[in-house]
Amino acid sequence: MNNRDYFSRRLAARKRTDKIFHFVFMGATGIGMALLLVLLADICKEGIKYLDGQFLTSFPSRFPERAGIKSALAGTLWLITLVAPLTFVFGVGTALFLEEFIPRKNIWNKIIQTNIANLAGVPSIIYGILGLAVFVRMLALGRSVLAGALTMTLLILPIVIVAAQEAIRSVPVSMRHASFALGATRWQTVRHVVFPSALPGILTGMILAVSRAIGETAPMIMIGSMAFVAFTPRNPLDYFTVLPIQIFNWTARPQDAFREVAASGIVVLLAVLLATNALAVLLRNRYQKKS
Numbered sequence: 001m002n003n004r005d006y007f008s009r010r011l012a013a014r015k016r017t018d019k020i021f022h023f024v025f026m027g028a029t030g031i032g033m034a035l036l037l038v039l040l041a042d043i044c045k046e047g048i049k050y051l052d053g054q055f056l057t058s059f060p061s062r063f064p065e066r067a068g069i070k071s072a073l074a075g076t077l078w079l080i081t082l083v084a085p086l087t088f089v090f091g092v093g094t095a096l097f098l099e100e101f102i103p104r105k106n107i108w109n110k111i112i113q114t115n116i117a118n119l120a121g122v123p124s125i126i127y128g129i130l131g132l133a134v135f136v137r138m139l140a141l142g143r144s145v146l147a148g149a150l151t152m153t154l155l156i157l158p159i160v161i162v163a164a165q166e167a168i169r170s171v172p173v174s175m176r177h178a179s180f181a182l183g184a185t186r187w188q189t190v191r192h193v194v195f196p197s198a199l200p201g202i203l204t205g206m207i208l209a210v211s212r213a214i215g216e217t218a219p220m221i222m223i224g225s226m227a228f229v230a231f232t233p234r235n236p237l238d239y240f241t242v243l244p245i246q247i248f249n250w251t252a253r254p255q256d257a258f259r260e261v262a263a264s265g266i267v268v269l270l271a272v273l274l275a276t277n278a279l280a281v282l283l284r285n286r287y288q289k290k291s
Contacts, residue, residue, distance in 0.1 A: 040270075047263030055264055059230045060246065064257035067250070069265050074232035075145065075240035076214065076272060082149035082236060083156070083213050084206070090153065091160030091209075092195075092202055098161075099168045100190050120158035127155040128222025136223050143224040146236040151219050156209035163205020167198040196287070203284035207277050214273050217244040243269040 050064070058068025102109045131151030141147040171194050179189040220242055228249070229241040243265060250262035 043263050043266050046260050047267045050261050050264040051267055060228055064255060064261050067261050069246060069268055071229040071232055072241050072243045072246035073268060076242045078145045078233050078240060079149055079152065079242060080210065080214065080276060083152045084210055086149060086153045087156055087160050087209060088206060091157050092164050095161050095164030095168055096190055099165055100194060116158050116161050120162060124155055124216055125218040125222065127151060128219035130154065131219060131223045143239055144237045145233050145240045147223055148220060148240065151223055152213045155219060156213050159209045160205050164202045167201025168194060170201060171197045199287045200284045203280055207280040210276060211273055215244055217248055220245050
């Protein structure tokens with residue numbers, strides 16, 4: 001057998017392998033999507049009974065037909081409003097500082113990078129304990145919206161930093177050199193060249209991070225996010241509850257009707273999550289076109 005026949009058979013074998021893995025991965029994706037659709041359909045079927053205006057404008061109650069999600073929805077919106085800007089400022093600022101103002105071979109840069117990578121894998125309950133010790137007790141913020149927002153910011157900060165760093169690294173070095181050649185300072189280059197070019201990738205990381213923050217329960221339990229709140233927060237120092245906590249509270253009740261109420265709460269949580277993601281995607285696409 002000559003070399004030409006040998007390489008032809010190897011090429012044919014690789015193509016067969018590629019097709020096999022293509023169908024395997026497509027099948028796995030299809031199964032996952034099918035299970036997700038079945039789960040969503042089941043939740044929507046159970047939750048449609050209580051999903052109305054009264055449910056959205058009423059406070060929690062021990063009677064299923066009177067139970068509402070107003071306080072939890074308001075608390076979640078307050079949390080998103082505080083977490084998103086805090087995470088963006090601190091996360092993107094840290095990423096820009098590490099990538100643009102400190103040499104990568106610097107020992108402190110390496111130490112910080114290692115710690116950020118380790119923090120990204122820490123369980124969320126640990127951040128809840130940290131938030132309880134630092135924000136609730138040490139800083140005396142109590143069980144307030146601000147304490148919850150700061151705790152969730154710590155939770156998703158490593159994700160945003162890593163995503164922002166990857167987006168910044170994707171900006172071609174030639175663009176920086178061109179800016180320097182025109183007489184721009186490093187800060188002017190970062191502000192007018194690097195940051196706008198990296199913004200679509202940064203917003204993608206923000207979408208994933210905020211989505212995680214919306215659905216987290218463990219940190220909120222640790223800092224004492226109350227399960228029953230019959231009022232809506234009026235400022236960042238008010239007590240609050242969030243949708244995942246309220247849903248968890250309903251599923252723990254023995255009455256079967258509360259499971260349908262919890263399903264309605266899940267539908268509302270998904271709607272808030274999708275609306276937040278849609279807004280972030282629109283912003284990302286807008287800046288992507290500009291760049």
